[in-house]
Structures are given as C-alpha cells and as structure tokens.
Amino acid sequence: MPDHFRFSYRGSKGQARASDRWSAADDASTASLGSALLAIAVFASIFFLPIILPTGMAKAWVHWKSDSGEPLKWDRREIEMEARFGGNEGATCLPRAQGVELYEFGPCWEDVVRSAADQFYRTDAGLRINITSLPAKPRCIIGDGTNTITVGDTYCGYAFDDRSIAIAFNRWNFESGVMRESDVVFNTAVTWNSYSGPGRRLSDDTVLFDMHRVAIHEFGHTWGLDHPDEAGQEVAAIMNSTISNIDRLQPDDIEGIMAIYGSEGRPVGAADPPRAMLQAIAPITAEDQSTIRIRCEDERSDCPVFLDCTDQGSGRAFSGTLPDEVPAAGVSVLSSADLMRITGGTPWDKRLTCKLRSPRSISGQVWTRSGNGVLINNTAIAEPSYSEERYIVRLYSIPAPGGVDESNIRVHCPVAIHSDCDDIAIRCWEDDGTLHEGSLETVERGSVEHFQSQRLVELIDHRWQGMGLSCHLVSSFYITAQILTRTGGNALVNNSEVSMH
Numbered sequence: 099m100p101d102h103f104r105f106s107y108r109g110s111k112g113q114a115r116a117s118d119r120w121s122a123a124d125d126a127s128t129a130s131l132g133s134a135l136l137a138i139a140v141f142a143s144i145f146f147l148p149i150i151l152p153t154g155m156a157k158a159w160v161h162w163k164s165d166s167g168e169p170l171k172w173d174r175r176e177i178e179m180e181a182r183f184g185g186n187e188g189a190t191c192l193p194r195a196q197g198v199e200l201y202e203f204g205p206c207w208e209d210v211v212r213s214a215a216d217q218f219y220r221t222d223a224g225l226r227i228n229i230t231s232l233p234a235k236p237r238c239i240i241g242d243g244t245n246t247i248t249v250g251d252t253y254c255g256y257a258f259d260d261r262s263i264a265i266a267f268n269r270w271n272f273e274s275g276v277m278r279e280s281d282v283v284f285n286t287a288v289t290w291n292s293y294s295g296p297g298r299r300l301s302d303d304t305v306l307f308d309m310h311r312v313a314i315h316e317f318g319h320t321w322g323l324d325h326p327d328e329a330g331q332e333v334a335a336i337m338n339s340t341i342s343n344i345d346r347l348q349p350d351d352i353e354g355i356m357a358i359y360g361s362e363g364r365p366v367g368a369a370d371p372p373r374a375m376l377q378a379i380a381p382i383t384a385e386d387q388s389t390i391r392i393r394c395e396d397e398r399s400d401c402p403v404f405l406d407c408t409d410q411g412s413g414r415a416f417s418g419t420l421p422d423e424v425p426a427a428g429v430s431v432l433s434s435a436d437l438m439r440i441t442g443g444t445p446w447d448k449r450l451t452c453k454l455r456s457p458r459s460i461s462g463q464v465w466t467r468s469g470n471g472v473l474i475n476n477t478a479i480a481e482p483s484y485s486e487e488r489y490i491v492r493l494y495s496i497p498a499p500g501g502v503d504e505s506n507i508r509v510h511c512p513v514a515i516h517s518d519c520d521d522i523a524i525r526c527w528e529d530d531g532t533l534h535e536g537s538l539e540t541v542e543r544g545s546v547e548h549f550q551s552q553r554l555v556e557l558i559d560h561r562w563q564g565m566g567l568s569c570h571l572v573s574s575f576y577i578t579a580q581i582l583t584r585t586g587g588n589a590l591v592n593n594s595e596v597s598m599h
C-alpha cells in the first residue's frame with residue numbers, strides 16, 4: 099500500500115457562522131482552501147498536548163480542543179448521518195448497481211460505512227452513527243446542518259489535492275466545543291473497494307483503496323480525534339495521517355475515544371458482556387412458534403438488554419435494544435415478530451442465535467411450540483446460579499395449572515446430606531417482578547418430593563398465567579430440582595436442567 103496517500107486534507111469552509119467554527123480534518127497546508135487566515139487561527143489551537151507516558155509507550159492519541167480548552171465533542175453518543183453514494187431515488191445497493199463486487203463488508207457502500215461506524219459503537223464509549231441511505235444531493239452538503247457521507251472528485255467546489263483520498267469536515271460551537279456537524283467525502287479520483295488486511299492492487303497495478311478503514315479514520319475525526327503522527331508521535335493508530343495496513347481501531351485510538359467520551363451513561367449495547375445465549379429462534383415464516391423469555395436477575399434494578407443476533411443460515415447480523423428495560427426480577431416476553439421489529443424489521447432465513455448483552459445479570463430461554471403442538475425448551479438457562487451461604491435452585495417458566503401443559507416439580511434431597519432437607523423457602527416472581535413467597539415442608543434425606551403446579555399455587559398462595567412464573571428454591575441444604583412438563587402433544591419435556599451448586 100503506498101503510504102504517501104493521505105486520508106484526508108485540511109481545509110476550511112472559510113466561514114465562521116455565529117459561534118460555530120469549521121475545520122476540515124488535517125495537515126498543515128491550509129493555503130489552498132478557503133480562508134487561510136481563519137484556518138490558521140483554528141488549526142493553531144488544534145494541535146496540542148500529545149500525551150506520552152514516561153515508560154516510552156507512546157499514548158499518542160490527539161483530540162481537538164475548543165478555545166476554552168474542552169475537547170471538541172458531541173454532546174451525545176448517537177448521531178445521524180446520511181449516506182449519499184450516488185444514484186437516483188430507485189438506486190439501491192451501490193456498488194452492486196455499478197457492477198462492482200466488494201470483497202468484504204458489502205454488498206453496498208452503505209454496508210461498508212455502517213460496519214466502519216460500528217467499530218466505535220463496539221468500544222466502551224458506545225458511540226453510534228445511525229446511517230440512512232439516500233440518493234445523491236445536487237447541492238453542497240457541507241454546512242447544511244446535516245451530517246453527510248458522500249463521494250465526489252471535488253467537495254463543494256474545492257478540489258482534492260492529489261494525495262488526498264477522503265476528507266472529514268467538522269463544525270463546532272466556538273466556545274463550548276460542542277460538535278454541530280460532520281461531513282465525510284470520499285475522493286472518486288481513486289479506485290475503491292472494501293477489505294481487511296494488506297493493501298491490494300488490480301492486475302493493472304491500480305491501487306485499490308479500502309473504504310472501510312478510511313471510513314473508520316474519517317469517523318474518528320467525526321467523533322473528535324486528530325492525527326497523532328502529525329503531533330510528533332509514532333504509534334500504531336488508524337488515526338495516523340497516512341493510510342497503511344492498519345485496518346481497524348487500535349488500542350491508542352480507543353483510548354483517545356474513551357478519554358473524550360468515557361463510558362458513563364452510555365446506552366446498553368454491543369460493548370456490554372453477553373449474559374445469556376438464545377439458540378434456534380424460529381423465523382416468523384416458520385410453522386414453529388418461538389417465545390423468548392428474558393429475565394432480569396437483579397431484584398432491585400431494571401435490566402436494559404441489547405440483542406446481538408446472527409442468522410444461522412446467512413450469517414447476517416441482527417441487533418437492537420429492547421425498547422423497555424426488563425423489570426427487576428421480572429421477565430420480558432418476545433415473539434419472533436417482536437424480535438424482528440427490534441432488530442430492524444428484516445426477517446431472518448433459518449434460525450437466529452442471540453447473545454443477550456447487559457450490564458446486569460440476566461437469563462434467557464427460548465420456548466418453541468412445534469407444528470404438532472409439542473412445546474420444547476430450546477435453551478437451557480445460561481446465567482450460572484450462585485449462592486450467598488444458601489443454595490439457590492432456579493426454576494424458570496413454570497406452566498400454570500389448568501393449561502394444556504401440565505408440570506410436575508421434583509425436589510431432591512440427596513443422600514449425601516446427613517439430615518433431612520427442611521426449611522426450603524420458595525420465592526416466586528411473576529413476569530412483572532411481583533414477588534410471592536411460601537415454603538416447602540421437609541424433604542427427607544435421599545428422597546424426591548414431587549408435586550404438581552397446582553400445589554405450588556397453594557404454597558405461594560397465588561395463581562399465575564401461562565408460563566409467567568419463575569421461582570427460587572432457597573435452602574441451607576444442597577438440594578436439586580427439576581420441572582417436567584407434559585405438553586399438549588402428550589410429549590414430556592424437561593423444563594429445567596438439574597441445578598447444581
């Protein structure tokens with residue numbers, strides 16, 4: 099990959115409106131564009147304080163700074179951008195319409211820039227760019243108040259210099275340093291594709307530029323990062339001013355992003371740890387009907403949940419945030435149609451696998467009623483149980499008595515214990531998190547106490563609906579438990595793994 103091409107070029111819109119200022123990302127040669135004086139005034143304040151750790155490990159990220167010394171940043175973690183890659187109203191999926199095949203991140207340019215934007219979302223800062231795909235705009239997109247990603251061999255009448263392959267323009271509030279607009283233009287004078295790894299060339303030796311890494315770099319400017327190498331640093335960073343084999347955010351870039359935005363108050367998202375895994379969720383077109391039950395294991399705080407899913411058929415990603423947090427100790431119930439809406443409205447082909455991500459402890463199950471009426475638990479509870487000097491056996495999704503599915507609950511007091519298991523507390527929650535409590539009399543050592551769900555109704559003095567009850571059996575003894583359910587199709591299903599602690 100030739101290293102003499104610049105990611106972007108510094109220029110100036112040449113106009114300060116009200117208290118907003120403009121920059122274009124990069125380099126020191128401002129003279130060819132707009133008002134050089136303004137540009138110099140602005141950029142003189144931009145290069146500041148590269149941070150170098152005394153160990154010699156370069157921490158070289160650089161960010162822009164307002165006159166009052168604040169980092170230039172957005173006052174939110176989610177911004178909208180319009181992708182305008184050409185074509186008319188009817189044109190979808192450029193470059194497929196242009197007959198170009200993208201090596202990776204495609205099939206459309208829009209997919210490429212979305213994937214690049216996701217790199218920032220997957221940091222702990224959770225920065226999100228929502229990209230809408232629209233036809234080309236005939237007029238200048240810089241300064242129109244809309245964040246735009248576009249292509250051209252000029253931008254608003256200015257020519258790219260022959261080393262510039264893309265440019266990012268930012269506008270921000272003069273005093274507060276709050277970003278107002280960011281636009282990215284890719285130079286169509288060079289040949290684009292998208293791929294990871296070392297730079298590629300066509301058979302005639304034409305350099306094939308990877309739009310994915312260039313977009314990551316430009317979005318780095320969008321969020322407020324500048325070039326560490328132009329501030330005298332040597333560090334592996336995608337924010338370096340020249341394109342290289344680095345094809346994704348580097349630790350230094352991420353540190354820069356975290357220093358500007360931090361993680362406090364970020365929305366639940368892809369950066370949260372996976373707490374549970376849901377398997378084999380049926381598409382809406384299938385004869386099988388899946389019901390997803392997501393439980394908030396936290397008894398005091400509601401649980402936000404991000405669904406991070408993959409279609410087992412196409413490998414395509416589906417993701418989205420539950421519109422409402424799961425109530426503390428409660429359950430949110432979703433159908434496949436709900437899940438489709440949350441993840442963007444596109445149906446999946448085969449079966450969906452989902453990681454449930456949350457800052458809190460959650461668990462999840464998939465229940466599928468097949469065409470012939472048999473109810474199957476596709477997923478064991480993924481969240482491990484724990485004890486606080488007590489053994490807690492967790493029973494989920496207990497079918498209410500009187501329905502088509504009849505349950506038998508089996509509680510086992512193992513022989514290895516030197517006494518009977520007495521004093522077993524039952525704590526049950528409805529899906530809205532309402533607690534109902536009771537207790538089970540002694541289970542003799544070495545025996546299994548089994549009872550129907552009707553008996554559970556009496557024990558907790560509460561009747562629930564459907565599968566809307568989850569219970570903990572809490573004991574100072576090492577007990578195990580199981581639910582066996584005979585379904586409408588007369589098949590016997592084991593709802594719960596034997597919980598071991």
Ligand SMILES: [Zn+2]
Pocket residue numbers: 105106107123124315319325338339
């Ligand atoms: Zn740049």
